Every structure is written in C-alpha cells, then in structure tokens.
Amino acid sequence: MDPCAYHDTLTDDEMLDWLGGLHGGAIISNALGQPITMPSDHYWRKDLIWVDQQLKTMSNGRQVLDHQRLIQPEAFGAERVVLAPDPLLEMLTTLFTVLVTMFHETNIGQYYRPSPYATRFLWAFGQCAYLNEVGFSQPPALSREAAEQVITDLNQRLAAWYQSQQQPDFTYECNRNRRNSANNYKRLCELMEALFVCHSRLQVVRVDIGYTEFDSPYIDYETARYHREQLCYAFNTHSLFNHLLGYAWKLEWQPKKGFHYHLIFFFDGHQCQKDITQARLIGEMWAKAITGGQGLYYNCNLDAERRYCYNAMGRIDYHDFEKQRGLYKLAKYLTKIDEYAAMLVEGRTFQTSRKPERYDGPRRGRPRLYQSTHLTPRSAGF
Incomplete structure (x- = not known):
C-alpha cells in the first residue's frame, strides 16, 4: 500500500467480496453461531448501490438485445415462444424490479436520492409492461409477433436511456458531487x-x-x-x-x-x-x-x-x-x-463550523516574524 494514501477507501477485493455476497451471500451469525436477521433497510441500501454499479457498467457497454438468439419455442414444435435466458435481459429485469419496488411501488426510497443513471432508467423503463410481468410474476409465453414487439420495445427503451446520458442536464447532475466537493474544500x-x-x-x-x-x-x-x-x-x-x-x-x-x-x-x-x-x-x-x-x-x-x-x-x-x-x-x-x-x-x-471574525486590532505578545500568515490553496499546490 502507498503510505501516502489515506486508508478509508474500499479495496477491489472488498468490493468484489461485497458484490458477490449481495444476493444470497453467507448468513450473518452471532458469536454463538445463531443466525441474525438483518434489518431490511440494510439490504435496500446495498441494493441501491449495487444497482448504480450495474447501470454504470451497462452504460459503458451499450449492449442491445438480439432478436434471433432470444426468441425460442416454448417447447419442441410449439407455436408459442418464450424469451431465452440472456444476461442483459436478466440484468434489466433485476434492475427494474429493485428500482420500481423502491421508488414506484413502495415508500422505501423516499429518503434516498437515486443517481442520475437510476432516475433515467426509471424514466425509460418504469412503464415497461413486459419487465413488470417478468419481474413480479412469471415469464409469459408469447406469439412470435408479440415477442418481436417486446424485444423491439426493450431495445428502444435502452436506446432512449443511452441517449438520455448525452444530454447536458445528465452531465450537470453527474457533476453535482464534484461541485459540492469543490464548495466544501x-x-x-x-x-x-x-x-x-x-x-x-x-x-x-x-x-x-x-x-x-x-x-x-x-x-x-x-x-x-x-x-x-x-x-x-x-x-x-x-x-x-x-x-x-x-x-x-x-x-x-x-x-x-x-x-x-x-x-x-x-x-x-x-x-x-x-x-x-x-x-x-x-x-x-x-x-x-x-x-x-x-x-x-x-x-x-x-x-x-x-x-x-x-x-x-x-x-x-x-x-x-x-x-x-x-x-x-x-x-x-x-x-x-x-x-x-x-x-x-x-x-x-x-x-x-463558522469561521472566526477577522481581528484587526493590536496583537498581544511578540509580533509575527513572517508577513504571510498562511498558505492559500494555490500556494499549497492545488
């Protein structure tokens, strides 16, 4: 470890360990080995952070759904079809379920402030009928025409979400923390x-x-x-x-x-x-x-x-x-x-705390030997 670095950030191993155990990880137990029930808001906090991590990864990848690979017969020789397991589709379903549950279906998210990635995902996918059905019940069997329409709709929503990240207001919101940090400094x-x-x-x-x-x-x-x-x-x-x-x-x-x-x-x-x-x-x-x-x-x-x-x-x-x-x-x-x-x-x-009022009267004790009484951020190298 660099001795000049502060020790407060998560290491890559800690982050991977956490992400791996986010859903279905080890059961937490006390000193006697008895299982401990974690409060639900503890898991919701973790889920919100996990969602943001996944949305940023998706944004960088810019993937779309493949019609030919996804549409499969429900059974051999059947006319009805289903959408086959697919990593991107499964991720969309999971993200939709978590965010809609938190911010649309319940008041869980009333005290949280979702990232710009999450707010625009909800804007693009919040009213998606297929993800709502898949996320909260069972994947439906469809006609081939209906399946084609579902994939087209999902890809259009994905494109709209990707496009929303090119807008000036998105960049402005993403830089909010940076602006706040500069003001705090x-x-x-x-x-x-x-x-x-x-x-x-x-x-x-x-x-x-x-x-x-x-x-x-x-x-x-x-x-x-x-x-x-x-x-x-x-x-x-x-x-x-x-x-x-x-x-x-x-x-x-x-x-x-x-x-x-x-x-x-x-x-x-x-x-x-x-x-x-x-x-x-x-x-x-x-x-x-x-x-x-x-x-x-x-x-x-x-x-x-x-x-x-x-x-x-x-x-x-x-x-x-x-x-x-x-x-x-x-x-x-x-x-x-x-x-x-x-x-x-x-x-x-x-x-x-509030900064003290500048004292312009006579100083007690010995006069200062140096005219410059403090560094400025510029002179300190920033």
Missing part, C-alpha cells in the same frame, strides 16, 4: 485561513468514528445523525472542548462499515498540547457515552508521523508552511463527497 480552506490569521498555533486533531461490525447494519441514517448531533452539542458543553476553535465533519457509508464520520478539530495550540490524548478522549466519548457501546473510533493522530507522508496532525504554527501544505492535502480528501452517502441520505453530508 473552499469552505474548509477559508476556515483554516481565518484560524491562522487569528491564532499563531493550532493543534489539529482528527478522529474517525463509526460503529461496530455487529451494530453497523442496524444503524440507520437518523440514528447516526442523532449521535453526531449529540457529539456536536458536547462541543459547547463539555470541558474536553474548552479550547476548540473550529471543526469539520463528513459523513460516509461503506458496505462493511455502514454510516461513519470523519472529523477534524482545530484547538488552540497554546492551551491544548496533547493531541493524541485529545483524540483518544473524543473517541472514547463517542464509543461509550454517546453510542452506548455501539461505537468505534480510530485515532488518526496516533503514530501520524510514520503513517502519513504529508502529516498534518498535531501542532501547526502559523509559519510552518510544510505542515500547512499537508493540512491542505488532508482538506482535499476530507471534503470529497462520498458518492454512496450522497445517494443514501437527503440531508447534509459535510459541515464546517
């Missing part, structure tokens, strides 16, 4: 710049918080948001945050980890000096007091010098341009919108 940079203007030394603490492997499937977004709000409330009430100057958090979701947050804190570096201890205490507050033992945390400050090529943890003085450069690299990562979380929640997935 700008906001976090402005916060950091304002803090270095007002304070000569910051203590940077980063903590990743989530849930145990056993509990994460049961934690829905409302629960994760409530726990995060409880932690944010402590910023104004608990002595652990007496010297907190600013913060930012980002929500993510992964198949094995469920909902989890990445947090970065900026403390007054003259008052708060034990960054590793501070990160541990915040993590323990999350794991024990806020989530009641359901939570887990990772102390990013622990052994940060060895773990990251561009270490931005711990003490950063206003004139330490090298470490500030690492802070901007970290900000770039922290502000990138998680594509999965953006589909699974309607609410906010990133937030920063």
Whole structure:
C-alpha cells in the first residue's frame, strides 16, 4: 500500500467480496453461531448501490438485445415462444424490479436520492409492461409477433436511456458531487485561513468514528445523525472542548462499515498540547457515552508521523508552511463527497463550523516574524 494514501477507501477485493455476497451471500451469525436477521433497510441500501454499479457498467457497454438468439419455442414444435435466458435481459429485469419496488411501488426510497443513471432508467423503463410481468410474476409465453414487439420495445427503451446520458442536464447532475466537493474544500480552506490569521498555533486533531461490525447494519441514517448531533452539542458543553476553535465533519457509508464520520478539530495550540490524548478522549466519548457501546473510533493522530507522508496532525504554527501544505492535502480528501452517502441520505453530508471574525486590532505578545500568515490553496499546490 502507498503510505501516502489515506486508508478509508474500499479495496477491489472488498468490493468484489461485497458484490458477490449481495444476493444470497453467507448468513450473518452471532458469536454463538445463531443466525441474525438483518434489518431490511440494510439490504435496500446495498441494493441501491449495487444497482448504480450495474447501470454504470451497462452504460459503458451499450449492449442491445438480439432478436434471433432470444426468441425460442416454448417447447419442441410449439407455436408459442418464450424469451431465452440472456444476461442483459436478466440484468434489466433485476434492475427494474429493485428500482420500481423502491421508488414506484413502495415508500422505501423516499429518503434516498437515486443517481442520475437510476432516475433515467426509471424514466425509460418504469412503464415497461413486459419487465413488470417478468419481474413480479412469471415469464409469459408469447406469439412470435408479440415477442418481436417486446424485444423491439426493450431495445428502444435502452436506446432512449443511452441517449438520455448525452444530454447536458445528465452531465450537470453527474457533476453535482464534484461541485459540492469543490464548495466544501473552499469552505474548509477559508476556515483554516481565518484560524491562522487569528491564532499563531493550532493543534489539529482528527478522529474517525463509526460503529461496530455487529451494530453497523442496524444503524440507520437518523440514528447516526442523532449521535453526531449529540457529539456536536458536547462541543459547547463539555470541558474536553474548552479550547476548540473550529471543526469539520463528513459523513460516509461503506458496505462493511455502514454510516461513519470523519472529523477534524482545530484547538488552540497554546492551551491544548496533547493531541493524541485529545483524540483518544473524543473517541472514547463517542464509543461509550454517546453510542452506548455501539461505537468505534480510530485515532488518526496516533503514530501520524510514520503513517502519513504529508502529516498534518498535531501542532501547526502559523509559519510552518510544510505542515500547512499537508493540512491542505488532508482538506482535499476530507471534503470529497462520498458518492454512496450522497445517494443514501437527503440531508447534509459535510459541515464546517463558522469561521472566526477577522481581528484587526493590536496583537498581544511578540509580533509575527513572517508577513504571510498562511498558505492559500494555490500556494499549497492545488
């Protein structure tokens, strides 16, 4: 593994393992080997992500259905025909069944935000009578003429779906996460710049918080948001945050980890000096007091010098341009919108504290030795 890379993304093996077990995988059991019933929304979240992955693959392949190969006699010598098993047709049926169930037939998808690929698939296929019959009952026997019409209709719908992806509004929607990431990065940079203007030394603490492997499937977004709000409330009430100057958090979701947050804190570096201890205490507050033992945390400050090529943890003085450069690299990562979380929640997935008001009066203590008090994103190499 590249030591310069952050460790938060799924590996290819983890993704393949998850996709392979999405439908009909191993039964989850407790420590005694007893089967555990997973909540249905846990599977629906996985299905929505799986659907998006398959739609992107289909979009790249641009396949169509073959009339001659698909139309087969129902039995030897029979006049009626059926559509033979076909990977593309089976995929269309599965995608149709999942999306229509979530967004048309039930209220399951009311809190989800399907991708542009999925919304246009529903537009193209949502009223397809054949997929509705095949997806929710049994494949019908047809006359040859009717079978030809079915395949023609499906191919026309496929062509319309492919064509919809060439429209400017599709590209605009696909770039929404990129635009949001850029706005988030700008906001976090402005916060950091304002803090270095007002304070000569910051203590940077980063903590990743989530849930145990056993509990994460049961934690829905409302629960994760409530726990995060409880932690944010402590910023104004608990002595652990007496010297907190600013913060930012980002929500993510992964198949094995469920909902989890990445947090970065900026403390007054003259008052708060034990960054590793501070990160541990915040993590323990999350794991024990806020989530009641359901939570887990990772102390990013622990052994940060060895773990990251561009270490931005711990003490950063206003004139330490090298470490500030690492802070901007970290900000770039922290502000990138998680594509999965953006589909699974309607609410906010990133937030920063308010930046402090610029202080233009006389400074206390020794004057600064350097005129430039902070880097800008451009000077940091972005």
